[in-house]
Amino acid sequence: MDRRTSSPSSGEALLFLTDEQLRQGIEAMFFAYRGFTADPDRILADMAYGRAHHRAIHFIGRAPGTTVNNLLNILGVTKQSLNRVLRTLIADGLVESKVGRQDKRERHLNLTQAGRTLEQTLSDAQRARMRAAFREAGPEAVAGFRTVLEAMMDSEMRSSFGRLKDSAA
Amino acid sequence: MDRRTSSPSSGEALLFLTDEQLRQGIEAMFFAYRGFTADPDRILADMAYGRAHHRAIHFIGRAPGTTVNNLLNILGVTKQSLNRVLRTLIADGLVESKVGRQDKRERHLNLTQAGRTLEQTLSDAQRARMRAAFREAGPEAVAGFRTVLEAMMDSEMRSSFGRLKDSAA
């Protein structure tokens, strides 16, 4: 508990857990998440796609060849929800689904060239905002940001997150 | 990829802007937001309410006597969306709507006792998670977290956020 009494002028160090501070954290999270999704949402609104398509494209791009089940675990939705999204993405030629070689029940998902292009467009917008925020806040703030977010995840999500982090060699 | 390997010595300090770091920030934000809403969502699932009700209750509790229009600006939804939620909350006796004294077109919104009770229940769950994350991460990390989130908001949201912060005397 006092492992973060690093600041000797204690008052400050203890204040950060008041209800008011927590409330502000909650509200900051709410407003920031809206900003976070605003740019890709604007782009997607013009197409027939939504946020769910963005998420699918993002994680397929991140882990090429992933199976449906793996994606299901990462996204935390039902297979029916995911399937609806995947069906349109495959029909529109943004994602391709290949039957597994070893286990032919599995489908391995990859972005097509068109899919990669859209992925780029979407994440460019999101990264631009993230980059601006990171630059404005500075590296120490960014480290803190990451630390708090990781602590806020559910443990299952944290392990998904860890696996993604590590796989990015 | 190496377009910002420009600083040979202080590599660390600039690494926080690599695409990989930004991607991890994006994913952390995604997973953390899910955790952030998970607890209240579970509670609300048992009642006939959803996340939208939670948001309305939160901000009415935060700014008692606020007008519908003000709430509209904070939440960033259409009046039809908000009205659907408010109607049920008022019908269920969680929120009361009073005609303005000066300007009788306005409706001032307040939580009833039952509303305050639900608000407490919901934010207790959310605060508990936030508190655990803050405690685990430590005060410097929390400061960084807040800094980055503020930088990530749209400017209009940032001013809403500022007003809320200040109003908490």
Place this chain on the structure above:
DNA sequence: GTTGGAGTGTCAACAACACTGACATAAACT
């Protein structure tokens, strides 16, 4: 070699929550 279960796809129905557009009312402003 048949059975059980895992991985996947799909149909149907439904709920929450957002949107647009149109219209109504009352109060306030000019």
Place this chain on the structure above:
DNA sequence: AGTTTATGTCAGTGTTGTTGACACTCCAAC
């Protein structure tokens, strides 16, 4: 008197999530 503001409401639509049910393919175990 005419316009604008604040609010409420009706009707329709779209995205994303949910359950529940059923089919098919394949793997593994008995």
